[in-house]
Amino acid sequence: MEEVKTQGAAPIKAAKKIIKKKITIIVLIVLVLAAAAFIVVRRQSVNWNDDKLTTAEQKILITKIGNLIALPDEAQPVFALVTDAEKLRTEQAFYANVQNGDILLVLPTTRKAIIYSPSADKLVNVGPFVVNQAQ
16 A cells, blocks of 8 residues: 555656746746846936937036046046936935936946036936946
């Protein structure tokens, strides 16, 4: 009688393993989809418009920001226009005082991020720029 239980237990264990694998795969798929959704939402909060600013506009911004904080001579910043300040404020404390229309300046060589307010001609925040590997 024990042999019957042992033989019957093997298919049940195999079925449990298959179910665990399927659950693991489903959880991984959900996590990947959640990460993708986060990235899409995040990119909509900041309009990376380095290509939309003319070289002259970029130089003017670098000069104005350079008057407020020391920038490296070889600064090749990436510019972004804040288009959804409310969403950014809820995502990270770094953006606590950001307003729509502010400029996010990222200096990849020094790994600095600077938020500049053109309307107030002042720096809103300066901090380290951390590259998120998921993006």
